[in-house]
Amino acid sequence: MRVQVGDVRLFFDVEGAKLRPDGAKMREVPTVILLHGGPGFDHSNFKPDFSRLAETAQVVYLDHRGNGRSDRGDPAKWNLPQWGDDVRGFCEALEIERPIVLGVSFGGMVAMSYATRHPEHPAKLVLSSTAAVSRQDRSLEMFEKLGGAEVREVARRFFENPGPEAMAEYQKKCLPLYNRKPSPPEFMQRAVMNPKLTADFFLHEAHTLNLLPDLAKIKCPTLITAGELDPILPVADSKDIAAAMAPGVARLEVFENAGHGVHRDQPDRFFKMLDEFILA
Template identity: 30%
Template structure:
């Protein structure tokens, strides 16, 4: 009995020491990542979050909302300079992602994040901006359109998450983290495991196109290795699965003009399911399919920028077709 007790205590001590070591290592990685990829913009306090954002250019306003595990550098990489020539462009880190934080003790889901984006628009006094949502950011944009249509001029959705589906293989690791253990896993084993699988995950997200060599820094990809980013992405993934059906049910009543851009080769979200089917459900929605994968803002910047500009003009009444 005494021997068993000693073994048990030794095992617990070893596990505790290992956990502390992993936690210290993860914090070191996070600090190094933030040194290499520092904040780009300014901060705004709204109810529910402290938001990090970039504000560039002048003209009709565009607000851009990134996807799962991403942050505003996904748009800054190639789209910001192109769009800021003719528009005021605001890139936003969603709560918990990038350098934005949700209020302590809260984990806002898709609908709650949409409310926070609405407060961001109202607090800055933006005049009915065009909302651009990429991937999971598309779901947030659609939720905002159902909540506060009077705040926005239209939606330009890029490879948006719009329908219930099984978890893409690239994100299964996030999906298997139990909610009760999310923080512990994120602060110990998730970062070193993420380092081992990063190359494979990035390749899957960009497929069939190739990720640029500087995506980790210029594209902000390295920020996803921080424990708090992993926990937030896991929570976002769970919330998306729980909430998307309620958003889908409101598509037939949407009054906000909506356009969707999808890559035919998207390996994360089906263009047929999340693009064509959704466009057929939203009154007046338009869809455009192009050659490319899921990360069109980075891999197809000219075509994506043209899609955004064309829809900004169309919704403003500047297009002959409007």
């Protein structure tokens, strides 16, 4: 399904009803909007893992503009302020009120952009394996720790010049280190990708990223999850986010022996924690 949001049509998918029979009445459950990582990927890597969340909430999968099955739009609008505003516009188009917005990796950056630009809109926020400021030095250090000097060099070349050859080498040498559990081959095979957007982000947005000064604007309860062995967005990045937020707003949970996207390495702990946070 696609819906018009500003100058583009955004693709989305839904699991779980909003209204559910409960005796003599219909019970309304929260709506969770999932913001995928990448950038340049799509929502497919959430499936089937997040299907279990539909027992607790209505789950909405969204492809960002320029990503996945959404319209590419104007490349000049491939930036975090626009992606953040798109989340608000998407909710208005579908009349979603008080959403719980969950962003993983790049999706977490979009979630922070949205929540700092529209602080009254979200009911809750979940930030998983993400960062508010660009610290590629941390990432290179973790890649070397997990894979040695050769892997560090592969990552450095990709960060500095994310062309087709560097991207292919990065996917071969660096992606396998993202998680403790090997990702199935279909993780990449089924994704609808936009390599041009990926390259554009690493050449521009990644070098200027700094959401830290605005994080104190976020008012809603925020759960932050991070993997201790995450090489691309190390746990120190999540600690920075928690420290920059207003007192009492954020709760940081660090997962030992977990990498990027802790739901992949420790699904039972993550989804139990997520259910409790949503229903609290």
